């Protein structure tokens with residue numbers, strides 16, 4: 467019997483596992499992940515603003531066994547792609563094929579600066595403290611700084627700002643709180659182009675949310691509650707919810723698979739790496755496309771189909787760089803940013819007007835993945 471070891475149980479890992487299961491009924495499929503559960507990233511922001519507790523959008527990876535997929539809950543400590551083998555805290559594991567879907571991490575030096583009233587907006591662990599600080603915020607300055615690029619989900623900082631704006635209005639304190647988003651980039655979403663970026667910038671302005679572009683954070687001083695920017699500007703804050711830079715997981719950066727920046731650079735269409743029978747998908751690989759679940763999922767299906775083709779001699783597949791992301795706006799509206807991120811000379815991305823139907827589609831997107839992958843229903 468042939469076998470595949472899937473490293474990671476997030477968007478990429480779960481999509482690859484189910485696609486392989488469907489294509490190769492006799493093939494052994496194992497998912498290895500350090501976390502034993504899955505949720506959509508945006509569910510953390512919903513929890514933060516009181517829309518829905520994160521637990522209600524979280525599913526256990528233990529459900530995988532009902533689909534004939536083995537789940538090993540452990541941390542991977544080394545990857546040996548030449549032998550399709552990994553070292554883990556539970557001992558070595560090996561298979562005929564590897565799919566690497568280990569996501570991206572926050573740089574430790576950024577984590578070290580995020581304490582007191584400065585939090586990692588993307589961290590589920592930080593949610594209780596963030597919620598407490600947010601509930602106490604009656605006046606002052608709430609800043610959402612993007613700490614570096616690339617970062618996960620390009621629309622997420624702006625989406626968070628819109629939801630925070632709604633939340634503060636709901637509490638009747640919005641007039642007393644200055645809300646700012648800062649980014650080192652020249653516009654809100656350069657990858658999506660200037661038209662989309664201007665639309666988002668105008669929507670921020672309409673809600674009285676300040677946007678500061680080309681502002682690189684140099685340091686955060688959590689004791690003085692001040693952000694120092696590279697141009698020497700200082701910004702005092704009351705509460706800071708930072709969007710961390712994404713870096714390759716250490717176990718990837720330390721492996722023979724690591725290329726420029728520590729990321730894996732597989733063939734962008736087939737997702738094959740330089741090592742035989744080793745594929746890489748999702749946030750742990752070099753962009754484009756942007757670091758988003760929908761792309762991790764698309765790449766993972768392609769990798770799984772190409773493994774199936776290697777096993778049974780069938781037709782392989784190619785990832786074409788297309789996909790869409792949701793951007794949530796105030797008052798339960800959302801828009802999709804849809805396009806081809808491999809288009810030349812630049813990505814071809816369009817955004818529709820935000821509406822309530824797309825907000826409903828975003829909920830359906832979450833529900834579909836939880837149900838199809840892990841038999842769970844968000845409540």
Ligand SMILES: Cc1cc2nc3c(=O)[nH]c(=O)nc-3n(C[C@H](O)[C@H](O)[C@H](O)COP(=O)(O)OP(=O)(O)OC[C@H]3O[C@@H](n4cnc5c(N)ncnc54)[C@H](O)[C@@H]3O)c2cc1C
Nearest residue numbers: 474475476477478500501507508542569748749758759760
């Ligand atoms: C606030 C927020 C909002 C977002 N909104 C959206 C959105 O609307 N649409 C969208 O498409 N994307 C969105 N994203 C981005 C999306 O969550 C990620 O891009 C996506 O999860 C990447 O999938 P992945 O499979 O590459 O990695 P992940 O889903 O991060 O999975 C990585 C897996 O690897 C495992 N792992 C890591 N290191 C180890 C190790 N050493 N040993 C064992 N296991 C390990 C982890 O446990 C995890 O199971 C959002 C993200 C955030 C933070």
